[in-house]
Amino acid sequence: MQRIACDERADWRAKAEAVGFVFHTMDGDRYWDERAYYAFTLKEIEDDIEAPTGELDAMCRELVARAVDDERMLKVLRIPERFWTFVAASWKRGDPSLYGRFDLSYNGEGPAKLLEYNADTPTSVFETAVFQWMWLEDAKARLITPNDADQYNSLHERLIAGWKDIAQKPSGAAHLHLAGALDDPEDGGTIAYLEDTARQAGVGTTRLAMDSIGRTPKGVFVDAEDKPIELLFKLYPWEWMFREQFGASLAGSPTRWLEPPWKAILSNKGILPLLWAMFPRHPNLLPAYFEDDPKAAELGDSYVRKPLYSREGANVTLMVAGQAVDQDAGPYGEEGFVRQAVATLPRYQENYAAIGSWIASGKPCGLSVREDLSPITKNTSRFLPHAIVG
Amino acid sequence: MEDSMKRSGQVGLVLMGAATFVATFAAGSAVMAWQKPSYSAETAQSSAQSAVQSCTPRPDGTKDKDCEPVRRGFAYYLYPRWSGWSWGWGNSYEPIRRQEAALSNNPRSYTPANSMVPASGGVERSGFGSSAKGSFRVSAGG
Numbered sequence: 001m002q003r004i005a006c007d008e009r010a011d012w013r014a015k016a017e018a019v020g021f022v023f024h025t026m027d028g029d030r031y032w033d034e035r036a037y038y039a040f041t042l043k044e045i046e047d048d049i050e051a052p053t054g055e056l057d058a059m060c061r062e063l064v065a066r067a068v069d070d071e072r073m074l075k076v077l078r079i080p081e082r083f084w085t086f087v088a089a090s091w092k093r094g095d096p097s098l099y100g101r102f103d104l105s106y107n108g109e110g111p112a113k114l115l116e117y118n119a120d121t122p123t124s125v126f127e128t129a130v131f132q133w134m135w136l137e138d139a140k141a142r143l144i145t146p147n148d149a150d151q152y153n154s155l156h157e158r159l160i161a162g163w164k165d166i167a168q169k170p171s172g173a174a175h176l177h178l179a180g181a182l183d184d185p186e187d188g189g190t191i192a193y194l195e196d197t198a199r200q201a202g203v204g205t206t207r208l209a210m211d212s213i214g215r216t217p218k219g220v221f222v223d224a225e226d227k228p229i230e231l232l233f234k235l236y237p238w239e240w241m242f243r244e245q246f247g248a249s250l251a252g253s254p255t256r257w258l259e260p261p262w263k264a265i266l267s268n269k270g271i272l273p274l275l276w277a278m279f280p281r282h283p284n285l286l287p288a289y290f291e292d293d294p295k296a297a298e299l300g301d302s303y304v305r306k307p308l309y310s311r312e313g314a315n316v317t318l319m320v321a322g323q324a325v326d327q328d329a330g331p332y333g334e335e336g337f338v339r340q341a342v343a344t345l346p347r348y349q350e351n352y353a354a355i356g357s358w359i360a361s362g363k364p365c366g367l368s369v370r371e372d373l374s375p376i377t378k379n380t381s382r383f384l385p386h387a388i389v390g
Numbered sequence: 391m392e393d394s395m396k397r398s399g400q401v402g403l404v405l406m407g408a409a410t411f412v413a414t415f416a417a418g419s420a421v422m423a424w425q426k427p428s429y430s431a432e433t434a435q436s437s438a439q440s441a442v443q444s445c446t447p448r449p450d451g452t453k454d455k456d457c458e459p460v461r462r463g464f465a466y467y468l469y470p471r472w473s474g475w476s477w478g479w480g481n482s483y484e485p486i487r488r489q490e491a492a493l494s495n496n497p498r499s500y501t502p503a504n505s506m507v508p509a510s511g512g513v514e515r516s517g518f519g520s521s522a523k524g525s526f527r528v529s530a531g532g
């Protein structure tokens with residue numbers, strides 16, 4: 001794994017905007033950054049990223065299988081009791097998942113370590129699946145990379161395959177609704193892209209804002225035209241839906257969901273100590289404990305403190321020798337914290353790099369790299385492309 | 391690693407099968423009344439022309455069963471009629487318009503299951519979405 005400085009394409013902004021990638025710059029700072037790329041060998045991709053991602057997914061599914069029959073696990077994950085049956089039923093019914101992203105610490109030497117699993121509402125999917133592939137094609141043509149360079153990236157194809165699988169299941173729906181915070185450029189763009197992949201799979205779609213979802217007196221969720229929602233992709237966290245007004249109607253509704261309700265178990269930092277307990281010393285896991293677990297003391301005074309529910313690094317604190325050396329503000333933490341051993345991200349010059357390893361339709365299928373001057377990856381961390389060069 | 395994990399350099403960005411192209415375009419037209427893909431007119435034309443090519447066996451004898459799906463930009467959905475470079479119809483899109491005939495075989499309407507037919511009236515709204523509005527960050531993604 002190498003960070004290779006390179007010339008950026010003079011026209012990349014125009015190219016980004018031409019395909020609707022309007023959030024390439026956030027608050028005046030680069031989000032998309034192609035002044036360098038990360039080069040991996042095929043062996044690194046296959047052995048250190050792809051295979052562990054499949055294994056992590058399998059471990060996570062085993063965790064869910066246990067959790068849905070073990071109320072102690074659901075309790076420590078702070079999943080509200082009134083949703084236990086709703087969550088468990090979705091797993092036992094075999095509700096499909098479309099995609100997810102494992103965030104890893106990896107430096108090219110030694111096993112990748114799981115930092116967290118974005119199981120419910122992963123973003124950065126368009127820039128991973130499409131724009132970084134566009135970069136590679138240009139990069140080869142302009143000799144920025146070797147002309148035989150490749151990329152670990154079949155995310156786009158796997159998403160389409162996923163939609164096809166979902167549509168063909170007995171529980172599949174003839175029509176897909178997609179909802180989220182459409183007024184946010186990143187979320188709106190992510191939903192638009194996923195909608196496109198669904199259509200390419202032959203699935204009819206309707207997009208709507210979360211607050212446009214209606215509820216009939218019988219507890220049926222409907223769209224803005226009062227048409228019933230059979231299958232809803234929501235770029236909206238389960239823990240938010242659970243506590244909102246319509247949450248009370250989730251269990252009684254015939255609507256099916258993507259990501260499915262059982263992802264509420266996995267989109268929770270509490271899985272980090274649970275995985276460590278289930279698979280101790282697994283090479284791709286870091287020691288982790290719930291903060292109120294006496295075993296947390298085994299981590300000493302250097303650890304990463306993470307809220308059970310948190311996104312984009314919010315409320316995460318890096319403790320070194322008892323001192324908070326880095327932290328990101330946010331509204332999370334009410335449900336409690338976990339402590340995870342420190343796996344400092346590899347540093348290239350002044351940049352810390354985190355790996356996002358994607359899984360879609362049940363298969364590992366792509367990679368994204370985010371960089372930051374801080375060891376905590378945040379919403380504003382820059383996205384750099386990658387290539388396989390050896 | 392499966393071949394599909396590492397993309398082949400022989401696969402172009404905007405190639406896809408003719409059937410997929412038609413279905414996709416039909417969806418965009420019928421549901422959203424959006425009539426253009428986001429990429430440039432030149433690219434759209436070449437993708438239409440190359441669509442058949444992508445379904446033919448590759449030099450190594452392999453064949454993409456589903457042909458190659460198109461990678462579109464957000465603009466395809468966000469900006470109706472935005473071509474990436476200009477607004478409005480252009481001659482280069484003529485091949486795409488001819489494919490609208492496929493719409494007759496690609497209905498986008500749907501019939502809800504009986505169990506989901508809502509009672510008339512009495513629909514409440516805004517029962518979801520409040521957390522995003524109250525969040526210190528608007529994005530609900532991660």
